[in-house]
Amino acid sequence: xxxxxxxxxxxxxxxxxxxxxxxxxxxxxxxxxxxxxxxxxxxxxxxxxxxxxxxxxxxxxxxxxxxxxxxxxxxxxxxxxxxxxxxxxxxxxxxxxxxxxxxxxxxxxxxxxxxxxxxxxxxxxxxxxxxxxxxxxxxxxxxxxxxxxxxxxxxxxxxxxxxxxxxxxxxxxxxxxxxxxxxxxxxxxxxxxxxxxxxxxxxxxxxxxxxxxxxxxxxxxxxxxxxxxxxxxxxxxxxxxxxxxxxxxxxxxxxxxxxxxxxxxxxxxxxxxxxxxxxxxxxxxxxxxxxxxxxxxxxxxxxxxxxxxxxxxxxxxxxxxxxxxxxxx
Amino acid sequence: xxxxxxxxxxxxxxxxxxxxxxxxxxxxxxxxxxxxxxxxxxxxxxxxxxxxxxxxxxxxxxxxxxxxxxxxxxxxxxxxxxxxxxxxxxxxxxxxxxxxxxxxxxxxxxxxxxxxxxxxxxxxxxxxxxxxxxxxxxxxxxxxxxxxxxxxxxxxxxxxxxxxxxxxxxxxxxxxxxxxxxxxxxxxxxxxxxxxxxxxxxxxxxxxxxxxxxxxxxxxxxxxxxxxxxxxxxxxxxxxxxxxxxxxxxxxxxxxxxxxxxxxxxxxxxxxxxxxxxxxxxxxxxxxxxxxxxxxxxxxxxxxxxxxxxxxxxxxxxxxxxxxxxxxxxxxxxxxxxxxxxxxxxxxxxxxxxxxxxxxx
Numbered sequence: 041x042x043x044x045x046x047x048x049x050x051x052x053x054x055x056x057x058x059x060x061x062x063x064x065x066x067x068x069x070x071x072x073x074x075x076x077x078x079x080x081x082x083x084x085x086x087x088x089x090x091x092x093x094x095x096x097x098x099x100x101x102x103x104x105x106x107x108x109x110x111x112x113x114x115x116x117x118x119x120x121x122x123x124x125x126x127x128x129x130x131x132x133x134x135x136x137x138x139x140x141x142x143x144x145x146x147x148x149x150x151x152x153x154x155x156x157x158x159x160x161x162x163x164x165x166x167x168x169x170x171x172x173x174x175x176x177x178x179x180x181x182x183x184x185x186x187x188x189x190x191x192x193x194x195x196x197x198x199x200x201x202x203x204x205x206x207x208x209x210x211x212x213x214x215x216x217x218x219x220x221x222x223x224x225x226x227x228x229x230x231x232x233x234x235x236x237x238x239x240x241x242x243x244x245x246x247x248x249x250x251x252x253x254x255x256x257x258x259x260x261x262x263x264x265x266x267x268x269x270x271x272x273x274x275x276x277x278x279x280x281x282x283x284x285x286x287x288x289x290x291x292x293x294x295x296x297x298x299x300x301x302x303x304x305x306x307x308x309x310x311x312x313x314x315x316x317x318x319x320x321x322x323x324x325x326x327x328x329x330x331x332x333x334x335x336x337x338x339x340x341x342x343x344x345x346x347x348x349x350x351x352x353x354x355x356x357x358x359x360x361x362x363x364x365x366x367x368x369x
Numbered sequence: 370x371x372x373x374x375x376x377x378x379x380x381x382x383x384x385x386x387x388x389x390x391x392x393x394x395x396x397x398x399x400x401x402x403x404x405x406x407x408x409x410x411x412x413x414x415x416x417x418x419x420x421x422x423x424x425x426x427x428x429x430x431x432x433x434x435x436x437x438x439x440x441x442x443x444x445x446x447x448x449x450x451x452x453x454x455x456x457x458x459x460x461x462x463x464x465x466x467x468x469x470x471x472x473x474x475x476x477x478x479x480x481x482x483x484x485x486x487x488x489x490x491x492x493x494x495x496x497x498x499x500x501x502x503x504x505x506x507x508x509x510x511x512x513x514x515x516x517x518x519x520x521x522x523x524x525x526x527x528x529x530x531x532x533x534x535x536x537x538x539x540x541x542x543x544x545x546x547x548x549x550x551x552x553x554x555x556x557x558x559x560x561x562x563x564x565x566x567x568x569x570x571x572x573x574x575x576x577x578x579x580x581x582x583x584x585x586x587x588x589x590x591x592x593x594x595x596x597x598x599x600x601x602x603x604x605x606x607x608x609x610x611x612x613x614x615x616x617x618x619x620x621x622x623x624x625x626x627x628x629x630x631x632x633x634x635x636x637x638x639x640x641x642x643x644x645x646x647x648x649x650x651x652x653x654x655x656x657x658x659x660x661x662x663x664x665x666x667x668x669x670x671x672x673x674x675x676x677x678x679x680x681x682x683x684x685x686x687x688x689x690x691x692x693x694x695x696x697x698x699x700x701x702x703x704x705x706x707x708x709x710x711x712x713x714x715x716x717x718x719x720x721x722x723x724x725x726x727x728x729x730x
Contacts, residue, residue: 098558098559098560098561099558205647207647208647235413235414235585236413236585236587236626236629236630237413237625237626237629237643237644237647238413238647239629240628240629240630240631240641240642240643240644241643241645243631243641244640244641244643247640248640262558262559263559264559264633265630265631265632265633266631268631268633268637269631269635269637269641270631288637292633302560303559303560304633305563306559306560306562306563307559307588307633308562308563308566308586308588308589308591308592309588309591309592309632309633310587310588310590310591310615310627310630310632311591311615312591312592312611312612312615313612313615313616318563318567320560320563320564320567321560321563321564324528324529324530324531324561325528325558
């Protein structure tokens with residue numbers, strides 16, 4: 041079914057992902073049989089210029105692998121990722137490098153993602169050197185200006201990462217991604233290692249930068265409050281699959297997939313007056329080594345019926361712009 | 370005896386002896402836990418909440434690194450005066466603790482059964498057979514499926530949520546009167562966190578076990594605790610029952626913590642209220658009120674003089690702030706304004722026929 045945007049002849053998405061998969065083949069523990077881990081399994085979605093697309097799910101659902109696959113930091117097994125109509129997965133490396141200037145990434149851990157032996161200035165100038173931008177003097181100027189953009193001072197230029205706090209380091213992570221003036225920034229859990237107050241500072245900064253620099257974000261996170269706050273549209277992942285996708289307000293007003301319903305109801309509300317009915321899931325996320333027939337969620341789903349055990353549901357448009365992969369939605 | 374005090378911490382100071390001098394990671398902290406009560410301790414990293422918890426059990430290295438001042442009264446005796454041998458009888462037996470990371474707290478070369486049995490037989494004079502039966506019973510109590518098989522499995526064979534259940538089973542082995550839970554759900558996914566908090570509150574009700582819950586998550590506090598202690602840079606800045614704390618937070622730091630969380634019902638078009646700066650190091654503790662350099666309301670008095678922890682007449686909340694009363698009124702006013710604004714915005718949106726998204730055609 042064509043999506044709402046295509047029906048209306050809307051703009052071309054900045055990034056269009058079609059049937060993207062990343063499978064790993066591993067040996068089962070204590071056995072000779074090979075088995076296939078479907079870390080990302082046939083995921084399709086698109087991102088429009090200027091929006092923030094939130095990708096949410098629990099650990100092991102494949103959201104981080106998906107983010108890395110888009111930049112080919114991890115080579116995908118199948119599928120397409122069309123950036124402005126061109127498939128990143130089939131691009132020769134020279135062309136891919138040029139495209140990567142417009143596609144940058146911010147990582148989760150501000151401690152391990154910065155080189156401890158490089159000064160902040162060097163770290164910020166490195167992408168400029170790689171892409172052959174400016175003279176050494178111009179690069180230093182750009183780095184200085186970038187420090188100011190992310191709320192740091194020029195004095196930080198000569199510092200080493202260990203001299204900075206977690207929040208300051210994540211500002212450097214942002215500055216390093218933004219110095220090439222990218223259009224799409226993939227943010228992989230950018231605030232989950234930070235304390236709540238520092239987290240709120242970084243979220244506010246990211247929104248400000250998005251407005252000023254006209255950025256598009258793919259924001260990957262497990263924190264539902266954070267995802268709701270920052271995203272225009274949200275995709276929910278479970279065991280490598282996209283189970284639901286909708287505009288933020290629609291998703292929270294009416295979650296269609298039982299997993300989304302459970303996920304939203306599990307979030308503790310910081311208000312003791314609210315006593316809500318909580319859906320508590322039985323059991324843990326199954327190991328991705330075990331293949332489940334039918335819908336991947338059916339063993340834990342409180343509403344599962346016979347069809348769910350046999351047939352894997354396809355993603356379909358249940359309401360305008362609201363997709364779910366569930367037989368019962 | 371609902372009001373009976375189980376744990377009473379009085380003017381606790383925990384000093385770390387470092388190359389750069391003696392630093393008070395916990396600086397004059399007083400609070401108590403009643404029988405059957407769940408008390409939360411919240412604050413950012415470095416506020417001293419975990420050190421407070423570890424001080425109660427005296428887990429820190431007293432030979433070299435740490436010295437204590439003050440009193441920790443538990444069931445009549447001052448824990449800080451006990452000998453190590455007496456302390457060992459209390460640890461695990463009367464006060465048990467669970468930690469943030471269940472994988473590194475469990476021994477990887479012993480089965481989980483062995484580890485629970487060890488805890489039981491250390492404190493109780495029972496036969497091994499009896500202890501095995503009890504271990505299985507504990508695993509069942511904490512909600513582990515088919516405990517008869519699981520009891521002989523190793524930690525690596527279990528998922529994160531299961532391991533935390535095992536930790537709780539070990540903690541419960543001797544039916545402690547107080548459970549100290551130090552960030553028990555921080556390493557877990559949100560659906561597993563919900564299971565864990567459900568389990569801890571259920572055990573609290575069933576076994577009348579008091580819980581001291583150390584966490585940074587105000588959502589978890591609101592749903593499980595009866596009373597809350599808010600800490601900043603080694604001191605208690607606010608202490609109240611849960612209902613008053615969330616209805617009428619008095620300290621600007623508490624107000625800031627609440628504003629920093631993206632709530633499920635917040636207005637997404639607005640920025641989060643972020644406190645400026647970060648927690649200063651213990652090496653340069655600010656003079657006067659410790660929060661003053663980051664506080665939007667600080668004046669000369671705040672920068673010069675440290676406020677005492679005082680009782681607010683209206684709510685009974687204990688708060689360490691010179692301007693507590695006036696700030697609370699301002700907070701209530703903005704909350705009310707936001708509430709009316711949101712409902713008005715919703716009405717407007719309905720009139721227009723749904724929320725309009727600027728970026729969509």
